[in-house]
Amino acid sequence: MIGLCTALERARFGPWDIDATVLDRRYTQAVQRAGGIAVLLPPDAALTADPDALLDALDGLILAGGRDVDPATYGAERHAAADEPRTERDEFEIALARRAMERDIPVLGVCRGMQVMNVARGGTLVQHLPEHVGNETHRRSVGTFDGNDHPVRLLPGSLAARTTGEEHHGTLSHHHQGIAQVGDGLQVSGWSDDDDLPEALEDPELRFALGVQWHPEADPESPVIAALVEAARRR
Numbered sequence: 001m002i003g004l005c006t007a008l009e010r011a012r013f014g015p016w017d018i019d020a021t022v023l024d025r026r027y028t029q030a031v032q033r034a035g036g037i038a039v040l041l042p043p044d045a046a047l048t049a050d051p052d053a054l055l056d057a058l059d060g061l062i063l064a065g066g067r068d069v070d071p072a073t074y075g076a077e078r079h080a081a082a083d084e085p086r087t088e089r090d091e092f093e094i095a096l097a098r099r100a101m102e103r104d105i106p107v108l109g110v111c112r113g114m115q116v117m118n119v120a121r122g123g124t125l126v127q128h129l130p131e132h133v134g135n136e137t138h139r140r141s142v143g144t145f146d147g148n149d150h151p152v153r154l155l156p157g158s159l160a161a162r163t164t165g166e167e168h169h170g171t172l173s174h175h176h177q178g179i180a181q182v183g184d185g186l187q188v189s190g191w192s193d194d195d196d197l198p199e200a201l202e203d204p205e206l207r208f209a210l211g212v213q214w215h216p217e218a219d220p221e222s223p224v225i226a227a228l229v230e231a232a233r234r235r
């Protein structure tokens with residue numbers, strides 16, 4: 001039973017143009033291909049206050065991509081280029097991520113989800129990478145993964161390397177924020193070939209707590225989500 005956190009966004013379907021809880025279907029398809037049951041998790045204030053009420057029913061957790069994490073959650077002012085925050089989503093996912101790692105429930109953070117894991121452990125973020133690295137390497141084309149591929153190198157023996165099955169891994173990227181100060185107990189285990197930006201983050205003391213700055217759900221050949229499902233199955 002794999003929980004997948006959903007976004008809160010304006011969406012249009014049929015005759016409707018309304019606030020919706022949404023998630024790229026490729027996440028659920030990847031979980032289902034690996035033999036897991038995908039359960040969508042909308043933000044919930046009661047569960048933010050008591051994540052165990054939900055985590056008791058889950059075997060694994062995926063923190064999906066989406067809009068920027070509210071800088072207020074790590075004590076910073078919002079950059080002009082940062083997204084308008086959806087605070088209830090941020091608070092919900094940070095609470096879930098923190099408690100899931102405390103309980104050693106398998107967790108995978110994808111792009112924003114990796115950043116949520118870092119903030120949940122007291123880390124901070126770079127709010128606009130072009131000012132930090134001097135280019136648009138990590139999001140060359142907005143709204144598509146076409147042309148947004150780049151390689152990362154992974155720490156030998158790390159969970160990231162074991163999960164992908166290689167120490168040099170091709171990725172699909174779409175982000176303009178990244179890791180600044182690393183959270184307590186977390187270890188950077190992957191770096192961009194282009195600029196050494198942290199691309200993978202993990203807690204080596206836990207059975208499976210991995211964040212990747214790329215999008216494995218968009219790559220049908222990626223083994224990353226299946227590895228999360230397998231870790232949940234073993235647990």
